[in-house]
Amino acid sequence: MDKGKDVTIYDLAEKLNISVATVSRALKDDPVVSKKTKKKIFELAEEMGYRSNNFARNLRTQRTNTIGAILPRLNSYFMSTVIAGIEHVANSQGYNLIISQSSESGEKEQQCARTMFNNRVDGLLVSLAYDTDTIRHFDSFLKKDIPVLFFDRCAEHDQITSVLIDNRKAAYEATKHLIAQGCRRIVHITAHTSRNVYTERLAGYRQALEENQLPFDGSLIIRNNLSQEAGYEAAKDILAMPRLPDGVFVANDNCAVSCMLALKKQGVSIPADMAFVGFNNDPVSMVIEPNLTTINYPGYEMGEVAARYLISHLMGGAPMTATNTVLLRSELIIRDSSLRNP
Amino acid sequence: MDKGKDVTIYDLAEKLNISVATVSRALKDDPVVSKKTKKKIFELAEEMGYRSNNFARNLRTQRTNTIGAILPRLNSYFMSTVIAGIEHVANSQGYNLIISQSSESGEKEQQCARTMFNNRVDGLLVSLAYDTDTIRHFDSFLKKDIPVLFFDRCAEHDQITSVLIDNRKAAYEATKHLIAQGCRRIVHITAHTSRNVYTERLAGYRQALEENQLPFDGSLIIRNNLSQEAGYEAAKDILAMPRLPDGVFVANDNCAVSCMLALKKQGVSIPADMAFVGFNNDPVSMVIEPNLTTINYPGYEMGEVAARYLISHLMGGAPMTATNTVLLRSELIIRDSSLRNP
């Protein structure tokens, strides 16, 4: 048990008086090596505390066994849940995971991509930043046939598969539900961006209005960054409206919750005066009173699916280009914040 | 712009009719290379889309420029905040971050450690799992002088520095506050483990009782896994007590919040009947009504400090063995859940 130096296959080979080639093969569990030698080698490796050198292997094989993930932020409930799912799959498949966050900045996202590229990840999982307006920074990957996969915050690209839910449909269901509860003037709070998830949700909202012969009123759309603080601001905006709305559909639970709190403080009764629906099924939706009706967004599953998909491709499975989009199931969870006739 | 093949320093050298050694040195910005040649090399590198091969370099230098992080779980508010802090520092210092989760299992933690070891991380950040009872799985790192650093969930070890808050003191303050609010029978909900953070909090709780001549009553200690579900169960336990408590100090906001919800549903008035204090300053503490008094636990800062500490050591800074413990400031945030005489 030497302290400083690492044990290599040369050490093993020398000690057993065989060639490094055989040792290498044995360690890979190559069936061509005889059981006997294999056993000898394994035992000695164990005894000498051998560990394979990944760099040398990577250098040789030109693969890293590492997948990269670029996320807009790490410290949100949804994203951390997704990461947990990704990590779980990656780890169980023997892949390493390297993670970085774009902090919702397109510029930072490009940096992250470059770093991932230089680290030669075998594949890349990405959820786009708020203000990413071009996805050319992934071209270098595609050019080298390194698969890239978007999840949640996606963009159209014919070489990149997207894993997401049907945001339009989910928003449609949410809005329809509010209408069914008697709402006629429904505010929609969404992000100030053209990121797919938000435009789709807006589209679903509009569709539900139209199908129910309700006019679309642009003054009922509030755009902000969907943070907690933004929720308080939104409440002010709502209270300042010449005619108060009777329903609010928010593209994010966090923002919905703080908005509800602010409105409640001003004497607004929920759901009687205003019914609320959020998005994500964040744990806070169960803490706010009344509990928030929301869209269940399976973050953990999304992480698992995305990672599994990427890895199975890396392991020589189905080509990615075949499928353009993988849609996960989501569902409306009805709670008290929107139930007017219980 | 060849598609398949990577550009190497050999390509650059050949094209410029100089040696690879010079190219290598120039790319490292070695001052020994003349400005002129350096410029030529940089320009060509840019033009040909050269990117350095980290494996080759790592293989050569025996360093990876990567730090590993093992966390009990990724999908909790606190932990994801810590990760964000770690990632921020690592990234800005040019270090890669590889992450894995032990899922609160000591066994899985050992696996993670082994993987990190095989990936030859330059340093390791660890927050221990619930049921980790030995830390021998980090010996292999220490033997090779790979620095290991604990944060939040720590264990005593004379070669491992710990970054944490003064849990005992924080719990002491929390309990003292409840006593000052008139509480005399204070329940403490904590984890079913001997992990430092929980034993320390319990110790702080006891100390506050003793200093105020209140008897310690083991039947007032509720142990569970501090999850949301556990909070509901804890509420049942509390309501089943022969004599109801008048204060509750929970080692975790999430659990506190669900416990409060369950108690409220049963007609318990908070803080009048029972005052509540949580731990962590999780966002839900601001959503629950009344808002939860809690200990502010600076997760992001903790991540930053831990990462910075490790990296500065790696870059040849202060040796880690000098400092045993880095204590971060925490503070009691008083909100309505514990304020009896407003």
Added chain:
DNA sequence: TTGTATGCGTTATCAA
């Protein structure tokens, strides 16, 4: 200031 030559630990291609 630049060049030569070697080793880092594996894997893969031959040949035996």
Added chain:
DNA sequence: TTGATAACGCATACAA
């Protein structure tokens, strides 16, 4: 079934 050996791309000791 095994062995010898050439890459893989880079960094550095030594020489020039």
